[in-house]
Amino acid sequence: MQVVRLASETDLAGWRAAARNLRAAGVPPEAAIWTVDGDASLFAGEAGPAPTPGDRPFTVPREFVDLAGQVILHRSDERFSLLYRLLWRLQGEPSLMKISTDPDVDKARLFARAVSKAFHKMKAFVRFRTAGDEQGEAYVAWFEPAHRVTEATSPFFVKRFANMRWSILTPDVCAHWDTETLTFTPGADPADAPQADALEDYWRTYYASIFNPARLKVAAMQKEMPKRYWRNLPEAGLIPELIAKAEARTSEMVRQAPSEPERRIVKAAVRASRDAPYDGQAPGSLAEIAAGVQVCRRCDLWRDATQGVPGEGPRQARLMFVGEQPGDQEDLAGHPFVGPAGQVLDKALAEAGVPRAETFVTNAVKHFKHELRGKRRIHQTPNAGEVSACRWWLDHERSIVRPRVVVALGATAGLSVFGKPTPIAKFRQQALQLPDQAQGVVTYHPSYLLRVPDAEAKAKAYAMFVEDLKFAWTLAA
Numbered sequence: 081m082q083v084v085r086l087a088s089e090t091d092l093a094g095w096r097a098a099a100r101n102l103r104a105a106g107v108p109p110e111a112a113i114w115t116v117d118g119d120a121s122l123f124a125g126e127a128g129p130a131p132t133p134g135d136r137p138f139t140v141p142r143e144f145v146d147l148a149g150q151v152i153l154h155r156s157d158e159r160f161s162l163l164y165r166l167l168w169r170l171q172g173e174p175s176l177m178k179i180s181t182d183p184d185v186d187k188a189r190l191f192a193r194a195v196s197k198a199f200h201k202m203k204a205f206v207r208f209r210t211a212g213d214e215q216g217e218a219y220v221a222w223f224e225p226a227h228r229v230t231e232a233t234s235p236f237f238v239k240r241f242a243n244m245r246w247s248i249l250t251p252d253v254c255a256h257w258d259t260e261t262l263t264f265t266p267g268a269d270p271a272d273a274p275q276a277d278a279l280e281d282y283w284r285t286y287y288a289s290i291f292n293p294a295r296l297k298v299a300a301m302q303k304e305m306p307k308r309y310w311r312n313l314p315e316a317g318l319i320p321e322l323i324a325k326a327e328a329r330t331s332e333m334v335r336q337a338p339s340e341p342e343r344r345i346v347k348a349a350v351r352a353s354r355d356a357p358y359d360g361q362a363p364g365s366l367a368e369i370a371a372g373v374q375v376c377r378r379c380d381l382w383r384d385a386t387q388g389v390p391g392e393g394p395r396q397a398r399l400m401f402v403g404e405q406p407g408d409q410e411d412l413a414g415h416p417f418v419g420p421a422g423q424v425l426d427k428a429l430a431e432a433g434v435p436r437a438e439t440f441v442t443n444a445v446k447h448f449k450h451e452l453r454g455k456r457r458i459h460q461t462p463n464a465g466e467v468s469a470c471r472w473w474l475d476h477e478r479s480i481v482r483p484r485v486v487v488a489l490g491a492t493a494g495l496s497v498f499g500k501p502t503p504i505a506k507f508r509q510q511a512l513q514l515p516d517q518a519q520g521v522v523t524y525h526p527s528y529l530l531r532v533p534d535a536e537a538k539a540k541a542y543a544m545f546v547e548d549l550k551f552a553w554t555l556a557a
């Protein structure tokens with residue numbers, strides 16, 4: 081096996097050089113493994129082939145070169161090997177690219193079409209919001225392209241908005257233009273983009289003014305503006321109403337002459353944007369965290385969850401409870417520990433004499449991880465990567481609330497709070513020092529108490545849980 085490590089997900093130059101070397105060294109497609117640097121350690125110790133000196137130059141059709149430039153931007157993990165298979169086959173089948181029925185050619189064209197579509201959607205649906213810093217006004221957009229087209233699309237935005245300072249933030253990579261130089265930085269979180277601004281009124285007014293009810297074709301409109309892009313589009317909120325009123329507006333339009341777009345709104349928006357600069361800082365309040373987790377893309381759990389569930393409780397609580405993640409009911413309600421585990425927690429808190437209303441209750445992970453079995457959503461334990469991605473929110477909750485004591489409920493919370501596995505049987509009833517001066521306590525997760533099969537063992541574990549809650553409350557006093 082030959083392992084190739086590419087510098088990035090869109091490293092076409094790296095792919096080309098490696099593919100040339102592999103082909104020259106006679107490495108068949110099935111013997112090549114393509115990785116990007118991030119997962120290179122999986123194959124540590126293996127090396128790529130050395131180029132063969134004096135190898136005959138091998139030319140490929142122009143169509144293949146162009147296709148490769150697009151295919152490489154597709155999100156499929158298969159893209160590097162698919163391209164290498166085509167390159168390899170081109171040696172013996174120089175007309176391969178003309179055979180549209182060939183499965184490899186067909187798949188590559190399919191990938192290229194999807195990328196080209198993503199490219200056009202990005203050009204159409206990026207919406208900048210106003211931002212600013214000491215250097216003056218700037219614009220920031222959050223966008224989630226269907227494929228990795230950000231770098232390829234950026235020159236279009238440079239040309240179009242040459243005199244503006246702007247950044248386009250995406251989960252893959254961020255593009256920045258300072259009116260002279262285009263630069264790229266690693267992917268970002270939507271919480272890093274300004275959430276709303278007055279320019280959105282402009283977009284809404286503009287969109288409403290160009291919307292022609294007489295030409296309404298709902299299916300075509302949704303095809304052009306797929307729902308996956310709606311949440312970033314200020315004008316999307318208008319669509320249902322505009323559709324509903326389309327018929328009435330059509331007859332009204334027949335009677336009325338077209339009106340000017342409302343310039344007054346544009347002016348007001350520009351003025352307001354100067355007064356409300358975006359400072360790009362981390363969340364500074366619990367309200368910002370609550371808003372931030374709703375748009376968090378630090379890991380993939382948001383995709384299947386109903387909503388993010390932030391922590392709740394007084395801003396100055398002395399005691400903080402950290403659970404694992406919202407369960408089925410918490411995911412629907414948007415509040416932590418309101419389902420069966422929450423009832424166990426409430427009962428034990430009451431027995432321990434701890435008023436829940438004076439504590440802050442949160443979770444290590446803010447979205448519900450589950451799998452569907454029939455119609456049931458079955459809890460799945462978040463993995464270390466998800467816990468670590470979500471720790472950003474927990475850390476901010478901790479730095480805002482600054483509790484004296486943080487209680488980790490169960491092993492996942494223990495991993496998040498202490499940064500390492502903290503076996504409960506070994507560490508319960510101990511005050512463990514945390515780096516931010518708070519004391520840490522670890523105890524059972526309420527769901528565990530529900531699962532203990534033996535009645536006697538269950539009662540014993542529950543009694544220990546109540547003891548641990550008392551211990552933590554006394555420590556926080």
Ligand code: URA
Nearest residue numbers: 403404405407416417
């Ligand atoms: N389990 C948890 O860990 N947290 C909740 O909010 C609910 C169940």
